[in-house]
Amino acid sequence: DAGVIQSPRHEVTEMGQEVTLRCKPISGHDYLFWYRQTMMRGLELLIYFNNNVPIDDSGMPEDRFSAKMPNASFSTLKIQPSEPRDSAVYFCASSWGFTGELFFGEGSRLTVL
Amino acid sequence: DQQVKQNSPSLSVQEGRISILNCDYTNSMFDYFLWYKKYPAEGPTFLISISSIKDKNEDGRFTVFLNKSAKHLSLHIVPSQPGDSAVYFCAASAVGDDKIIFGKGTRLHILP
Numbered sequence: 001d002a003g004v005i006q007s008p009r010h011e012v013t014e015m016g017q018e019v020t021l022r023c024k025p026i027s028g029h030d031y032l033f034w035y036r037q038t039m040m041r042g043l044e045l046l047i048y049f050n051n052n053v054p055i056d057d058s059g060m061p062e063d064r065f066s067a068k069m070p071n072a073s074f075s076t077l078k079i080q081p082s083e084p085r086d087s088a089v090y091f092c093a094s095s096w097g098f099t100g101e102l103f104f105g106e107g108s109r110l111t112v113l
Numbered sequence: 114d115q116q117v118k119q120n121s122p123s124l125s126v127q128e129g130r131i132s133i134l135n136c137d138y139t140n141s142m143f144d145y146f147l148w149y150k151k152y153p154a155e156g157p158t159f160l161i162s163i164s165s166i167k168d169k170n171e172d173g174r175f176t177v178f179l180n181k182s183a184k185h186l187s188l189h190i191v192p193s194q195p196g197d198s199a200v201y202f203c204a205a206s207a208v209g210d211d212k213i214i215f216g217k218g219t220r221l222h223i224l225p
Contacts, residue, residue, distance in 0.1 A: 004156070033213075042215055042217030043202060043217075091157070093156070100206055104158070107154075
């Protein structure tokens with residue numbers, strides 16, 4: 001079975017550019033989470049969806065960040081404009097119901113120069 | 114503020130010995146606790162969990178202990194194996210809340 005699929009795996013961009021990260025959750029899962037991993041802050045929850053509806057976006061750092069889930073099989077995290085401090089690994093995770101057992105993708109490593 | 118704290122960034126343990134990873138939390142509403150394991154260039158994977166109604170949960174070589182009064186949990190790995198070398202994240206969720214809060218992680222090195 002396919003796991004959570006994220007793209008791109010690596011992204012290098014220049015400050016001020018728009019970045020779009022993509023996620024395909026596991027089929028049938030109704031929760032989708034976006035996390036960001038940095039050395040300083042560890043794994044931070046940015047936003048999560050339930051049945052495609054954003055439930056809690058309190059972790060989104062600022063208005064430059066936005067996330068959408070237009071259907072059950074696709075979500076995007078957009079940063080516009082990007083800044084060097086956005087450099088991190090961004091993980092998408094999904095789950096069926098809320099059991100605490102999240103299935104993570106392999107992550108998208110973003111470097112903003 | 115970090116609600117889930119892993120104060121040891123790294124830990125080295127001899128192969129075959131016990132590894133003990135510690136985690137403290139501040140939110141008294143947390144009622145479900147989890148440990149995740151992460152290898153380089155991969156996403157975290159679920160390892161073991163414990164509900165606040167229990168004080169111990171065991172799964173093979175992995176045991177999680179919960180001390181609610183101290184707001185402390187620990188993960189014991191016995192015996193430690195080379196494949197256990199990874200970053201371990203402690204995580205928690207609160208009553209009525211669907212989000213999981215992670216700590217910063219502890220890097221475990223199993224020495225030959």
